[in-house]
Amino acid sequence: MEARTLFPALDREIYGKPLIYFDNAATAQRPFSVLELQQRLCVEANGNIHRAIHKLSADATDAYEAGREAVRRHINAPARENVIFTSGTTASINLVASCFCERYLAAGDRILISEAEHHSNLVSWQIACQRHGAALDVLPVDEAGEISPEELERRLKAAEGRIKLVALAHISNVLGIVNPVREVVETAHRYGVPVLLDGAQGIVHERVDVQALDCDFYAFSGHKVYAPTGIGVLYGKREWLEALPPYMGGGEMIETVTFEKTTYAPLPLKYEAGTQNYVAAACMAPALEVARQLAEDPALQAAQREMRDYLLEELTRIEGLRLFGTPRDPERKIPLFSFVVEGAFASDLAQILDKMGIAVRSGHMCAEPLLHRYGQTSLLRASLAPYNTLAECETFVSALRRAIKMLR
Amino acid sequence: MNTIQEIQASIVEEFSVFSDWMDKYEYLIELGKSMPLIDEKEKTEEHLIKGCQSRVWLACKPENGRLRFSADSDAIITKGIISLLLKVYDNQTPADILAANEDFIEAIGLKENLSPTRANGLVSMIATIKAYAAAHKGLSVPDGTERQKKDIEPEIVAALRNVYDPEIPVNVYDLGLIYEIQADADGVVFVKMTLTAPNCPIADEVVAQVHEAVADVPGVKEVQVDLVFEPEWTTDRMSEEAKLELGML
Numbered sequence: 001m002e003a004r005t006l007f008p009a010l011d012r013e014i015y016g017k018p019l020i021y022f023d024n025a026a027t028a029q030r031p032f033s034v035l036e037l038q039q040r041l042c043v044e045a046n047g048n049i050h051r052a053i054h055k056l057s058a059d060a061t062d063a064y065e066a067g068r069e070a071v072r073r074h075i076n077a078p079a080r081e082n083v084i085f086t087s088g089t090t091a092s093i094n095l096v097a098s099c100f101c102e103r104y105l106a107a108g109d110r111i112l113i114s115e116a117e118h119h120s121n122l123v124s125w126q127i128a129c130q131r132h133g134a135a136l137d138v139l140p141v142d143e144a145g146e147i148s149p150e151e152l153e154r155r156l157k158a159a160e161g162r163i164k165l166v167a168l169a170h171i172s173n174v175l176g177i178v179n180p181v182r183e184v185v186e187t188a189h190r191y192g193v194p195v196l197l198d199g200a201q202g203i204v205h206e207r208v209d210v211q212a213l214d215c216d217f218y219a220f221s222g223h224k225v226y227a228p229t230g231i232g233v234l235y236g237k238r239e240w241l242e243a244l245p246p247y248m249g250g251g252e253m254i255e256t257v258t259f260e261k262t263t264y265a266p267l268p269l270k271y272e273a274g275t276q277n278y279v280a281a282a283c284m285a286p287a288l289e290v291a292r293q294l295a296e297d298p299a300l301q302a303a304q305r306e307m308r309d310y311l312l313e314e315l316t317r318i319e320g321l322r323l324f325g326t327p328r329d330p331e332r333k334i335p336l337f338s339f340v341v342e343g344a345f346a347s348d349l350a351q352i353l354d355k356m357g358i359a360v361r362s363g364h365m366c367a368e369p370l371l372h373r374y375g376q377t378s379l380l381r382a383s384l385a386p387y388n389t390l391a392e393c394e395t396f397v398s399a400l401r402r403a404i405k406m407l408r
Numbered sequence: 409m410n411t412i413q414e415i416q417a418s419i420v421e422e423f424s425v426f427s428d429w430m431d432k433y434e435y436l437i438e439l440g441k442s443m444p445l446i447d448e449k450e451k452t453e454e455h456l457i458k459g460c461q462s463r464v465w466l467a468c469k470p471e472n473g474r475l476r477f478s479a480d481s482d483a484i485i486t487k488g489i490i491s492l493l494l495k496v497y498d499n500q501t502p503a504d505i506l507a508a509n510e511d512f513i514e515a516i517g518l519k520e521n522l523s524p525t526r527a528n529g530l531v532s533m534i535a536t537i538k539a540y541a542a543a544h545k546g547l548s549v550p551d552g553t554e555r556q557k558k559d560i561e562p563e564i565v566a567a568l569r570n571v572y573d574p575e576i577p578v579n580v581y582d583l584g585l586i587y588e589i590q591a592d593a594d595g596v597v598f599v600k601m602t603l604t605a606p607n608c609p610i611a612d613e614v615v616a617q618v619h620e621a622v623a624d625v626p627g628v629k630e631v632q633v634d635l636v637f638e639p640e641w642t643t644d645r646m647s648e649e650a651k652l653e654l655g656m657l
Contacts, residue, residue: 015429345483347461347528348437352485355429363461377463377482407437407484 001297003387006031006290010387017357020392025173025201025336025383026361027223033286034226037063041279049278050252050269063282068268070285074292075218076209077235081267084241085281088232089200090120092219093167095234095271096196097124099244100165107133110163112155112193114139114147114179115373116172119366121198125167137163141373145175145325149183156191166195170202170218174365174379175325176336178206185214194240200224204385205334207295210235222280227287231280234271241267248273294386304386307393308335311382314397315339318404324374335384338365344407346380352403358396412504415496416512423516432517436488443491446478454652457532462486464529468540468648473561474499475540479533486528489513489521493530497537505541510534543647546586560591560627564599567621573604573614578653580618584645587636595629597622602641611635 004010009029012019021029041063047056049064064085071083086092105111111125115138122136129135137155141147147168156163166188171178181202185195194216202208203220210218217240222231246253246264250273255263264270294300312333315321320342327333340346350362361381364371371377382396410418426432446455450467457464462483469476477498481487496512497505513522522530568581580586580601588600599622603611615633622631643656 345462347483348485350461352433355433378461406434 001293001300003294003297003300004389006033007387008032008035014357014359015355020358020388020396022382022384022388022392022396023359023361024204024385024388025176025224025381027229028204028226028385029387030228031226031286031290033290034228034283037283037286038228038279041282046279048275060278060282064276064278067281067284070288071233074208074288075203075233075235076211078211079238081238082210082235082241084234084236084268084271085276086219086232086234086271087230087277088221088223089198089219090124090221090232092217092232092234093121093196093198094124095247096217096219096236096244097128099247100194100240101125101128101132101134102245103243104164105129105132105134108162109134110137110159111135112137112139112152112159112163112166114168114172115141116145116147116175116367116370117167117169118173118198118200119368120200121167121169121196122369134164138369139168141175141370144327145172145177146327147179147184149180149187152184153187156188156193161192163191163193166193167198168195169198169200170208171205171334172325172367172370173201173336174338174367174370174381176201176334176338176383177325177327178202178332178334181215182213189214201334201336204291216240222284222287225287225291227283228277228280230277231284233284238267241271246273247271250274252276297386300386303390304335304384307384307388307390308333310390310393311335311337311384311397314393318401320344324376324379335388336381337383338379338381340376340379341404344404346378348407349380349400349403352406353396353399356399356403358399412496412500412508416508419492419495420512420515429517433485436485436518438488439491440481440484440487443487446480450478451480454648457529457536461528464490464533466533466536468537470544471499474501475505475544477537477540481529483528486521486530489518489530490533493534493537502541502544506538506545539644540648542644543582543584543650545645546581546584546588560595560597560625561589563625564589564591564597564622564628567625568599568618571614571617571621573608574610576604576654578646578650580614582647582650582653584647584650585641587639591628595627596632597625597628597630598632598634600634600636602636604641606637 007029045056045059045063047054047060049061051057068080068083072080077083086095111129113122113125113136125136139147139152168179168184170181181197188195196217197215199208199218199220204224216237218235220233223229253265253270253273255265315323315337321339323337323339325338346362350360353360363378365379365381446465446467451465455465455467457466462481464481466479477494479490479494481490510522513519565581568586569579571580573580585603586601590598599618601618615635619631619633622628
C-alpha cells in the first residue's frame with residue numbers, strides 16, 4: 001500500500017524544499033477520502049441534524065450517525081449510546097471532569113493522574129478539584145519515563161477510598177511510551193476506582209478495544225487520526241454515562257422542557273447539546289477506515305518499526321543529545337522522539353529545520369510539569385506517521401546535525 | 409545619539425547584503441552569541457517573560473530621561489532578534505519609544521519571528537518595552553541648553569518618590585501620576601500630574617505634598633503644580649516595581 005498518495009498535503013514544498021512532516025502527534029494530515037466527504041456533505045447535505053423532516057437534514061443525520069457507528073466499530077464499543085461526540089480530547093476530558101466530579105468528588109478526595117499528562121488531562125482535573133476541595137495525586141514517572149503499576153497500587157491502597165478516579169494517558173505525547181493501561185485499569189478496578197484514558201495519541205498508534213481494556217472512559221480527537229479538527233469522542237461505559245448529570249444544556253439534549261423542569265434526552269444525545277460538528281463527525285468514518293488500513297498493512301507496520309529503530313539509533317549517536325522516554329521494552333516506544341541538544345536550543349533548532357522544509361514541534365509540549373521533572377523548559381519533538389519514510393528520517397538526521405553545527 | 413529611525417534604517421541596510429535565510433540566521437546566531445545582554449543577577453522571575461517556545465528576560469532602568477534596557481533569552485535566534493530590538497530601543501526617550509514601530513523587522517524578512525503564534529516571548533517583550541516607556545512618560549529629556557534642568561530633574565524625581573497617596577503603598581511617581589516635569593534655568597519647576605480617580609477625596613492634600621516636596625529640592629525657586637484628568641490615568645502607567653508592589657504582576 002502506498003500510504004503517501006492518500007494524503008495530498010504531503011506533496012507540498014516548503015521554502016522550495018519537499019515537506020517533511022514530523023509533527024504528527026500535534027495533528028495528522030488528511031486523506032483524499034476525508035477531504036472529499038467533507039466537501040460533498042457541505043455541498044449536498046448541509047442541513048442541521050436530528051431536527052428537520054427535510055431531505056438535507058435527514059442525509060446529514062445519516063452521515064453523522066454513520067460516523068458514530070464507524071467510531072463504535074473502531075474502538076469496539078458495545079453500542080452507539082457509549083459514543084459521545086465532542087469537539088476533541090480536551091472537551092471529552094472536561095466533560096467527565098465536570099460531570100463526574102460534580103457527582104462523586106467531595107472535600108478531601110483525590111483524582112490520580114500521572115506526572116506525564118498533557119495539560120488537558122491535568123488542568124481539567126485541577127479545576128474540578130479546586131471546585132470541590134479535592135486534590136490531585138500525582139503518580140511519578142521514572143527517569144526512563146515509565147510509571148509503576150506497583151506504586152499505583154500502593155497509592156490506591158493508602159488512599160483508603162479517597163481516590164475517586166484515575167486519569168492517565170494511554171501514550172504520553174512527550175515520551176511516546178505506551179503505558180500499561182490494561183494493568184492500570186485492572187489494578188484500579190480492584191479498588192473500585194474508575195479509569196479515564198486520554199487516548200489522543202493512543203488511538204493513533206494502538207489497536208484500541210475499549211471492552212478489552214475495560215476502561216470506564218476513553219477520550220480522543222479526530223484530527224490526530226486523519227479526520228478534521230473540531231471533532232472528538234468520549235467513550236463511556238453506559239452505567240457511568242447514565243449516572244452522571246448532564247453537561248451543557250441546550251437543544252438536542254432534552255426530552256421535554258417546561259420552565260419548572262426539563263427531562264433529558266437518552267444517550268448519546270444527552271451529552272450533545274447544540275448543533276454538532278456533523279460534517280467532521282461524518283468524516284470519522286473514512287478517517288478511521290484509513291487508520292485501519294494503515295494499521296493492518298504489515299509492510300507499513302514493519303516500515304514504522306524500522307524508522308523508529310533507525311531514529312533511536314541515529315539520535316543517540318548525536319553528541320550531547322538527550323532523549324526523553326526510553327522504555328525498558330523498546331516495543332513500547334512509538335515513533336515519537338522528544339529530546340534536547342546541548343548547546344542548541346529547541347526552538348532555534350525547530351526554526352532552522354523549518355527553513356529546511358522539516359516540520360517538528362518545539363516547546364513545553366503542553367506538559368510543563370513533566371518537563372520540570374526532567375529539568376527542562378523546552379524540547380524538540382519529531383513524531384512520525386505511517387506515511388513518513390525512511391528517506392525522510394535520513395534527511396531529518398542530517399538536517400538536524402547541520403542545524404546543531406550552526407548553533408554551536 | 410542616533411534616532412530610532414536612523415538605527416532601523418542601518419539595520420535594514422546591514423541585512424540587505426544577505427541573500428538567503430541561512431546567512432541571516434547565521435548572523436543572528438552570531439549576534440545572539442556575542443552580546444552579553446543582561447546581568448546574570450537581573451535574570452529574575454520578575455524580569456521573566458514566558459513564551460511557550462523560549463524564555464525572555466527584560467530589565468529596564470531610567471537614566472537621564474532615557475530608558476536603558478537589558479535582555480536575554482535561552483534561544484539564540486530569539487536573542488539575536490532581541491539584540492536588534494535593543495539596538496533600536498535602548499537609550500531612547502519614552503516618547504520616542506512609544507512613537508516607534510517594529511516594521512523594520514518585516515523589512516529584513518524576519519516578520520515570522522514576531523508572530524504571536526511563535527510564542528517565543530518577543531511579542532510580549534515588545535509590549536513590555538512599550539509599557540515601561542508608558543510608565544516613564546513623565547520623564548523629560550535633559551538637553552545641553554538646559555543645564556539646570558538636567559541637574560535637578562533626578563532630584564525632583566527622587567523627591568516625588570517620597571510622596572504617597574495615603575491609600576496606596578506606592579509613591580506618586582512610580583504610580584505614573586506624574587505626567588510631565590519641566591524645570592527651567594531659573595529654577596522654575598512645572599509639574600503636570602493626575603490622580604488615580606477624579607473624585608479623589610484627598611486630592612488637595614496630595615497636590616500640596618507634591619508642591620512641598622518639589623519646592624524643597626535645592627535649586628528650585630518656584631513650583632507650579634497642574635492637576636489634570638486628561639489623559640485619564642490607568643494602571644498601564646504604573647512602573648514595573650509599582651505593579652509588583654501591588655501584586656499586579
